[in-house]
Amino acid sequence: MPELAINTDFCKSCGYCVLFCPKKILKIGEVVNANGYPFVVQTEPEKCIGCAICCSMCPEGAIELYK
16 A cells, blocks of 8 residues: 655645645645645555656645655
């Protein structure tokens, strides 16, 4: 199963990964990082297909995919 690693300190909650995720399993969370931004969380990791679109769309490079 693919696994996402989200660097919460880099996330600026732009929402691109949420918008472009084909399975709609990402959302902006309620907890904020050290920079004051709420960061992205994966809601249903078992539904991730490992497409890496979220990684490509993140302008901060905050998401990595491990297969």
